[in-house]
Amino acid sequence: AQSVTQLGSHVSVSEGALVLLRCNYSSSVPPYLFWYVQYPNQGLQLLLKYTTGATLVKGINGFEAEFKKSETSFHLTKPSAHMSDAAEYFCAVGGNQFYFGTGTSLTVIP
């Protein structure tokens, strides 16, 4: 069975500070991994994805994530937080259907 666990349901950072959102996965096969962002009362928007190949993947809005097989992790980072980054972030693992984590709410403090 495939699943993801997001550590930390709420993360607060100051504007300009590093953003680190944690995701660990469980998969019996090489995983396809995704990060999505959700703004209030909206659907989910794809930030970035890992399929195969390069373990450091870059996405939209300056976000990136690194696939670490040895740690079964796929943490999301951004070097410098912006106010517009405040949103809910979801990690997901692919397959016949995607399974999502419980989400991390990011607050950016001015």
Next chain:
Amino acid sequence: DTGVSQDPRHKITKRGQNVTFRCDPISEHNRLYWYRQTLGQGPEFLTYFQNEAQLEKSRLLSDRFSAERPKGSFSTLEIQRTEQGDSAMYLCASSLGWIRAQVSGYTFGSGTRLTVV
């Protein structure tokens, strides 16, 4: 490409009433997925279609929930005899096949927010 459309955006209903939501996927996408999202939680998979075939429905929450995609284009999700616990955001997503889903992810609609009073 007009994206995934869901209708209505908001629905308020009385307990015990039936409700139906509609999802129009991206036109060339043959796979369509329904998820439920409750407050503070991640999307929870309900069911999916490949064309008109419903390939997985064991995750539908109860026999009060049903979904159709009769012509392999739009889909409807019906909840019969609604309960207050059904209050949630219902999300629809689509993809062009299994491989493209893994490579490109799903495209989500904006969701239908259901409130049962």
